[in-house]
Amino acid sequence: xxxxxxxxxxxxxxxxxxxxxxxxxxxxxxxxxxxxxxxxxxxxxxxxxxxxxxxxxxxxxxxxxxxxxxxxxxxxxxxxxxxxxxxxxxxxxxxxxxxxxxxxxxxxxxxxxxxxxxxxxxxxxxxxxxxxxxxxxxxxxxxxxxxxxxxxxxxxxxxxxxxxxxxxxxxxxxxxxxxxxxxxxxxxxxxxxxxxxxxxxxxxxxxxxxxxxxxxxxxxxxxxxxxxxxxxxxxxxxxxxxxxxxxxxxxxxxxxxxxxxxxxxxxxxxxxxxxxxxxxxxxxxxxxxxxxxxxxxxxxxxxxxxxxxxxxxxxxx
Numbered sequence: 001x002x003x004x005x006x007x008x009x010x011x012x013x014x015x016x017x018x019x020x021x022x023x024x025x026x027x028x029x030x031x032x033x034x035x036x037x038x039x040x041x042x043x044x045x046x047x048x049x050x051x052x053x054x055x056x057x058x059x060x061x062x063x064x065x066x067x068x069x070x071x072x073x074x075x076x077x078x079x080x081x082x083x084x085x086x087x088x089x090x091x092x093x094x095x096x097x098x099x100x101x102x103x104x105x106x107x108x109x110x111x112x113x114x115x116x117x118x119x120x121x122x123x124x125x126x127x128x129x130x131x132x133x134x135x136x137x138x139x140x141x142x143x144x145x146x147x148x149x150x151x152x153x154x155x156x157x158x159x160x161x162x163x164x165x166x167x168x169x170x171x172x173x174x175x176x177x178x179x180x181x182x183x184x185x186x187x188x189x190x191x192x193x194x195x196x197x198x199x200x201x202x203x204x205x206x207x208x209x210x211x212x213x214x215x216x217x218x219x220x221x222x223x224x225x226x227x228x229x230x231x232x233x234x235x236x237x238x239x240x241x242x243x244x245x246x247x248x249x250x251x252x253x254x255x256x257x258x259x260x261x262x263x264x265x266x267x268x269x270x271x272x273x274x275x276x277x278x279x280x281x282x283x284x285x286x287x288x289x290x291x292x293x294x295x296x297x298x299x300x301x302x303x304x305x306x307x308x309x310x311x312x313x314x315x316x317x
Contacts, residue, residue: 159219
């Protein structure tokens with residue numbers, strides 16, 4: 001099969017031919033229809049987080065079909081032991097022996113892949129493969145982050161990329177006011193946010209016209225945390241939704257006082273996946289995508305790094 005492989009972190013991906021994968025017990029052999037490109041893939045490629053194995057086929061937003069024609073989605077969480085204290089308390093996203101697609105397990109930057117059937121998500125027929133792929137990480141992690149904001153009415157989204165453009169639609173559907181923060185001067189993305197229902201959009205160097213009940217930070221920039229904290233109403237929450245973030249600068253206790261909170265999101269659970277995949281068609285969540293052929297996966301990562309597209313890049317083998 002054709003595949004694109006990360007052989008060494010910090011180095012470009014390579015197009016290779018690999019033996020077709022053979023499914024083991026409980027695994028599905030899948031023909032990859034589409035695979036979303038996630039910022040986590042970029043963090044792995046750029047050696048900002050450690051890969052579980054090398055070489056590895058990246059990609060954990062996989063839409064694939066079985067030999068019998070059944071279509072499923074393969075997310076980041078690819079295996080848990082089911083026995084540790086986190087699994088036994090409905091927190092499988094924190095499993096101490098978890099394995100992750102596209103890091104510990106070969107992922108979807110390929111024509112074929114195998115996945116544990118227990119962690120594959122059924123997909124609704126009304127979503128095309130390209131439209132469904134971004135839901136499987138940006139959508140799922142964003143949904144989990146949104147749940148951590150409780151009943152916040154005014155919601156700030158910092159970094160308006162793949163996850164934020166989907167969660168903006170969900171939040172508006174729920175009756176929330178969304179305030180989108182982009183790179184300073186990025187008027188194109190600000191207009192994109194408004195087109196998806198954001199009440200206001202501006203740069204991260206600007207101040208929203210209202211106090212925020214909650215803020216979700218999707219950009220991997222730690223310096224955004226103190227700034228978001230300053231915009232919170234008493235009792236508000238800043239949710240850091242990325243797997244990697246640069247260091248958070250110090251800030252005065254006064255900005256945290258009045259029962260404000262900072263928390264992170266780690267991975268996802270199968271329950272998150274089932275809930276969000278059921279919700280997405282009801283909103284409906286419309287994913288904005290830019291398609292790349294398999295051999296241009298390295299270009300897709302470079303374009304993501306530079307912010308050259310709106311929404312999500314999708315690899316289509």
